[in-house]
Amino acid sequence: xxxxxxxxxxxANYQATLNFDLEELGIDWDKVExxxxxxxxxxxxxxNGKYSEYHSSEDYxxxxxxxxxxxxxxxxxxxxxxxxxx
Numbered sequence: 001x002x003x004x005x006x007x008x009x010x011x012a013n014y015q016a017t018l019n020f021d022l023e024e025l026g027i028d029w030d031k032v033e034x035x036x037x038x039x040x041x042x043x044x045x046x047x048n049g050k051y052s053e054y055h056s057s058e059d060y061x062x063x064x065x066x067x068x069x070x071x072x073x074x075x076x077x078x079x080x081x082x083x084x085x086x
Contacts, residue, residue: 007084008077012069018056025054 020042022029027044035044042054074082 005076005082007074007082009075009079011073011075013071013073014064014066015070016061016064020054020056027054 018037018040025042031046031048033045033047035042037043040056042056044052044054046052074084076082
């Protein structure tokens, strides 16, 4: 087994925010049974059994601040995290 602790990959993580205007979408939160969000789509199951999907009107890539990453990590060739001196 060849263990190489030298950094091979630098991973930079960024944060993006999407907003869903519930009033604009006509969603009465008191009538919501459950929800989830996947791929920028809000999926809602209402207490009456109705299911609806709402797509964000925002282009999150336009709002993604890529000037500075939120976090950075180094990994070796086995994708194990490596600590490096700065």
